[in-house]
Amino acid sequence: MIAPLAEALDRMTRVGGVWGALLVAADDGLVIAEAVMEGIKPAAIAALAASLARQSGIASEAAGAGTPRFLHLQGAAGTLAVMSAGDGLLLVAVGSDEMNVGLARLEMLRAIEAAE
Amino acid sequence: MSLVNFTTREITCKIVYYGPGRSGKTASLQYVYGRVPQDRRGRMVSLATETERTLFFDFLPLDLGSISGFTTRFHLYTVPGQLYYDSTRKLVLQGADGVVFVADSQVRQLDENIESLQGLQANLVAMGSDMRSMPMVFQYNKQDLPSELILTPTELDDALNFWALASHSSDALRGVGVFETLRAISERVLRKLSEEAPA
Amino acid sequence: MMIDELTSLVDEYLRSPRSLAFVDLAERLRTEGRLEAAVRVALTGLEHYPTLSAAYDVYARILLDIGDLDRAETIWRELLERDRRHVGALTGLGGLYARKGDYDSALDHLERALSVDPADPAVVQALMRVRRAAEDAEGDATSAQASEQTLFRGLDGAGRGMLLADRHGQMLGGRLETPAGDEVSEPAAAHVASVAREATRTADMLGLGPWLWLTIEAAAANLHLSAPDDQSLLLVVRDRSMPAGRLARLAERAAETARGWLGEQIL
Amino acid sequence: MRRSRVIEAWTYEPLERFVRESGARLTLVMTPAGQVLAQFGFARAVDVMAAAALGAAVFASSSEIARLLGNLEFSTLHHRGHRFGIFLGGCAVPRGRLLALVIYGEDSSVGLVQLFFDELVRGLQEAAPEQERSRPVLAADFERELNDSLASLFGR
Numbered sequence: 104m105i106a107p108l109a110e111a112l113d114r115m116t117r118v119g120g121v122w123g124a125l126l127v128a129a130d131d132g133l134v135i136a137e138a139v140m141e142g143i144k145p146a147a148i149a150a151l152a153a154s155l156a157r158q159s160g161i162a163s164e165a166a167g168a169g170t171p172r173f174l175h176l177q178g179a180a181g182t183l184a185v186m187s188a189g190d191g192l193l194l195v196a197v198g199s200d201e202m203n204v205g206l207a208r209l210e211m212l213r214a215i216e217a218a219e
Numbered sequence: 220m221s222l223v224n225f226t227t228r229e230i231t232c233k234i235v236y237y238g239p240g241r242s243g244k245t246a247s248l249q250y251v252y253g254r255v256p257q258d259r260r261g262r263m264v265s266l267a268t269e270t271e272r273t274l275f276f277d278f279l280p281l282d283l284g285s286i287s288g289f290t291t292r293f294h295l296y297t298v299p300g301q302l303y304y305d306s307t308r309k310l311v312l313q314g315a316d317g318v319v320f321v322a323d324s325q326v327r328q329l330d331e332n333i334e335s336l337q338g339l340q341a342n343l344v345a346m347g348s349d350m351r352s353m354p355m356v357f358q359y360n361k362q363d364l365p366s367e368l369i370l371t372p373t374e375l376d377d378a379l380n381f382w383a384l385a386s387h388s389s390d391a392l393r394g395v396g397v398f399e400t401l402r403a404i405s406e407r408v409l410r411k412l413s414e415e416a417p418a
Numbered sequence: 419m420m421i422d423e424l425t426s427l428v429d430e431y432l433r434s435p436r437s438l439a440f441v442d443l444a445e446r447l448r449t450e451g452r453l454e455a456a457v458r459v460a461l462t463g464l465e466h467y468p469t470l471s472a473a474y475d476v477y478a479r480i481l482l483d484i485g486d487l488d489r490a491e492t493i494w495r496e497l498l499e500r501d502r503r504h505v506g507a508l509t510g511l512g513g514l515y516a517r518k519g520d521y522d523s524a525l526d527h528l529e530r531a532l533s534v535d536p537a538d539p540a541v542v543q544a545l546m547r548v549r550r551a552a553e554d555a556e557g558d559a560t561s562a563q564a565s566e567q568t569l570f571r572g573l574d575g576a577g578r579g580m581l582l583a584d585r586h587g588q589m590l591g592g593r594l595e596t597p598a599g600d601e602v603s604e605p606a607a608a609h610v611a612s613v614a615r616e617a618t619r620t621a622d623m624l625g626l627g628p629w630l631w632l633t634i635e636a637a638a639a640n641l642h643l644s645a646p647d648d649q650s651l652l653l654v655v656r657d658r659s660m661p662a663g664r665l666a667r668l669a670e671r672a673a674e675t676a677r678g679w680l681g682e683q684i685l
Numbered sequence: 686m687r688r689s690r691v692i693e694a695w696t697y698e699p700l701e702r703f704v705r706e707s708g709a710r711l712t713l714v715m716t717p718a719g720q721v722l723a724q725f726g727f728a729r730a731v732d733v734m735a736a737a738a739l740g741a742a743v744f745a746s747s748s749e750i751a752r753l754l755g756n757l758e759f760s761t762l763h764h765r766g767h768r769f770g771i772f773l774g775g776c777a778v779p780r781g782r783l784l785a786l787v788i789y790g791e792d793s794s795v796g797l798v799q800l801f802f803d804e805l806v807r808g809l810q811e812a813a814p815e816q817e818r819s820r821p822v823l824a825a826d827f828e829r830e831l832n833d834s835l836a837s838l839f840g841r
Contacts, residue, residue: 222716287824410828
């Protein structure tokens with residue numbers, strides 16, 4: 104994994120409540136890179152996050168809101184955050200319901216700037 | 220290996236047309252494709268090169284209707300004849316329930332026929348089968364050519380048919396002998412099924 | 419049920435008694451009220467297919483019509499043990515408990531059936547029947563009819579940025595306009611149902627627990643999707659000037675309003 | 686239009702759940718020789734028997750390449766086209782090896798197909814019957830029916 108990418112994912116995993124961070128190919132729903140805790144299945148996260156992003160994109164366009172940049176799915180026991188990183192890539196963070204989504208979002212933005 | 224379903228009473232068998240390049244394997248299938256009503260066959264698939272030489276295989280699914288209460292289907296395949304394609308020939312031969320060896324009756328093609336037959340034997344052995352256990356018939360094609368250019372069926376039997384298998388003369392382009400050969404191999408494949416159950 | 423449809427099923431069944439046509443035939447005979455014939459076809463079929471869930475499902479429905487509620491319940495319970503998302507079993511148990519007057523269990527099973535397949539009209543019809551029966555049983559069929567326009571009155575964005583839809587992507591109330599003022603309520607309602615289904619599945623499969631809400635920060639606006647109750651979806655859309663946290667709070671209040679309004683509606 | 690044609694009933698439930706969850710357009714379950722055991726989804730999207738033969742050929746040739754590379758075998762193969770993707774995967778059941786050919790469109794992805802394919806394999810393995818008891822297949826006098834059938838095929 105090229106250094107900046109590995110570093111960015113590593114920093115995302117240091118945000119409170121994060122169980123794992125991934126870079127995902129949006130169209131294929133496949134993992135490109137990941138840093139996840141034991142017991143977390145990256146393949147499932149990538150496939151489902153990409154599918155949710157695609158469906159959300161269609162709904163957002165239909166509502167006249169344009170292309171989504173960031174998704175935050177809140178569950179009773181967990182959280183999923185997905186940011187569009189451009190070029191058909193998604194940055195994904197998954198974690199507990201206590202996850203600091205604001206901080207995760209900032210780390211994602213930093214990772215994208217670092218990659219540019 | 221035949222797919223037999225006792226619940227829905229359906230049989231599907233695979234028959235492979237084998238032989239040297241340009242011996243008339245594809246022509247035989249094209250004749251069958253042209254003669255059989257549309258509702259009794261599927262689309263013919265041909266994986267061929269630009270120069271219409273079979274690259275991988277031709278495929279033609281035939282519906283024979285009900286035989287002994289079993290809906291019976293035959294999947295006819297051809298293999299590429301050129302020596303170069305031996306690895307793909309091996310793949311197409313996998314799971315075959317019967318083989319039609321299409322020999323080119325021209326005198327100048329005898330060596331190619333022999334070489335292709337040896338290749339078939341080697342491939343069958345590699346699959347755990349052989350000429351005796353695999354239902355097989357010979358189709359001596361191009362018998363319509365001038366007699367001085369071709370070997371007679373008897374001469375071809377002497378040169379190729381060491382196992383006293385059924386052999387039929389044919390002119391695949393005009394369809395002569397194609398029906399008889401297909402009937403012969405179908406009989407042998409189904410007889411094998413009726414004598415012993417699927418492996 | 420068209421007679422020729424039944425005859426063609428009977429022909430297919432007689433031609434090959436082992437074919438799967440027996441499931442449809444048993445169901446057709448059941449809906450025709452010819453319960454004895456339905457039982458015979460179902461039991462004969464089960465001899466050939468001793469593990470086919472669809473066959474047990476239709477057999478249980480026949481038993482229910484016959485009145486043998488206990489055996490029907492046992493079969494549907496076993497189906498659910500093998501596949502807890504089996505729509506036929508969930509719907510069957512819903513009808514069974516409704517017949518017993520146990521409306522809470524009936525609604526619970528029917529709502530679980532709908533969460534598996536929100537697009538199933540049979541389940542929606544059953545839900546409506548049972549809910550109405552439950553209301554009648556409680557004897558408070560008030561019929562206040564609040565108009566849709568007053569649905570979100572007083573809330574920021576009411577009338578153009580709040581939309582209530584059912585799980586099948588159809589409008590319940592509210593209105594949504596693009597920043598340019600074009601109404602997009604219908605298309606938005608249609609698509610949020612798919613998003614909600616994906617959010618439910620994603621949360622379930624990734625161990626995030628039941629999903630509560632989804633926010634989408636998009637180029638021209640922020641969207642907040644939540645479920646005021648298990649039958650409806652609330653979409654709140656505000657321009658980017660409203661931060662995500664405030665949008666979530668606004669959506670919570672809109673959800674409360676929606677629950678009240680839905681409670682007053684007779685569906 | 687019937688959404689499924691199931692030759693072997695035990696494949697129905699795992700296959701139906703896979704198509705529902707993965708959003709695949711069509712899924713075929715077949716033998717390595719390309720004989721179809723079950724199909725589920727929009728069959729009109731493709732000529733099923735031709736697709737099965739070609740799918741089996743792709744899997745056979747890639748397994749041969751894997752063998753040449755000393756690699757045991759590719760477990761799955763994926764080809765992404767513009768509008769459709771093709772996914773091929775193997776599955777071992779008591780009777781031998783089966784293949785699944787999955788065709789999916791833009792409303793799904795190879796990630797989703799792979800995610801639910803693993804579940805399909807488990808489902809097929811649990812549902813698959815043991816090796817079928819061997820029984821004689823055809824009546825001894827099948828030749829007459831065979832000849833009649835072939836003759837009618839060739840319009841003789």
